[in-house]
Amino acid sequence: MQLAMREWRQMGKWRGPLSAVAIGALLGVTGPFGSQTSLAPAVRYAFWMVIALAGFGAAVAAERVLPSTAPGRRTATRIIAVAAASAVPMTFFVAWAMGVVRPGRTFSPVQLLGLFPYVALVQLLIARVISSDDRMTVAATVEQPAAAPEYPPEFVSKLPVSFRQDILALEAEDHYVRVHTLHGSALILMRLADAVAVIDPRLGLRVHRSWWVAKSGVRALEKTPGRAIARLVDDTAVPISRTHLSAARTVLTD
Incomplete structure (x- = not known):
């Protein structure tokens, strides 16, 4: 039992990054926000993979920085707060990444404000995945107390x-x-x-x-x-x- 629990915890360390890769692959297939037509397939997949992994890192950082009102539990309000907080730096990162894959593409302050809601949607999805991962990890690491010994x-x-x-x-x-x-x-x-x-x-x-x-x-x-x-x-x-x-x-x- 202890071995199984230990293996579950080891798997939990990779569940978040793997989920981010899966999200990146999904975004690469669907090509949201005009990337389906504006980017070549290879570039589009690479672009969304990088965005998803960076978004995962930003969400994890926001999760740790934001104070928790209920340790071990993630409410809808907290998920939204993590998504919004992590979307701020991610908006600038996405703007920079867009300039890399499309040389010469720049964003004005107004365009950055318009980009923020779309980035926040992606971050909301990532924050939701992190929330589920945390609950499963907590459940897996809580071991039942040993039963009192009895005579056979x-x-x-x-x-x-x-x-x-x-x-x-x-x-x-x-x-x-x-x-x-x-x-x-x-x-x-x-x-x-x-x-x-x-x-x-x-x-x-x-x-x-x-x-x-x-x-x-x-x-x-x-x-x-x-x-x-x-x-x-x-x-x-x-x-x-x-x-x-x-x-x-x-x-x-x-």
Whole structure:
């Protein structure tokens, strides 16, 4: 799941530029604003590709500069504001680009004002694409919180109903496991190693070759001459071997 989410985020980095290229290709095909007849096909496609990519950059810059009133959400008003703000520099850029593909073509201040609405329309389309991309990226990066760990059914089903909650510790007794709970203890036919293997490690850890303790069942770790113990909430003293002492200190005292 985490790998899929990471791949989705990597794809999201390119979704905007690829969308701009798609918009440029569409504009190249349709040839709006008289470019269908005034520009040769090769020039027309190149012209609109450059305009779309530059428009994408301008829209992204405007998106970051304009204050957001609702992080993670893009309202219609904000999309229009991004389009209008980015259309200002893009109007001058389009005028310059038009002079490149059509040498000698210049724009007076009045003509620039007339060009602005057409540029703003293109920027509105780009801003809308960016808005959709942001929502998908936010949705993809929000991960659901991990579910609380539970004891597996194959373990719990072996216990009497009254002992299936408030588990404190497991104690090995030959080929059996004694399950200590706040309500007493019960003996089940199961090896301690097998029980530990199926229990979620977030619930507790093995502290001795004969003992496993639940994190919620430990009141404190105590050091006595020659040994360390885990004091359970029912006052039971569980020995901690040297092999497991470091892990016990890390897990049971965090």
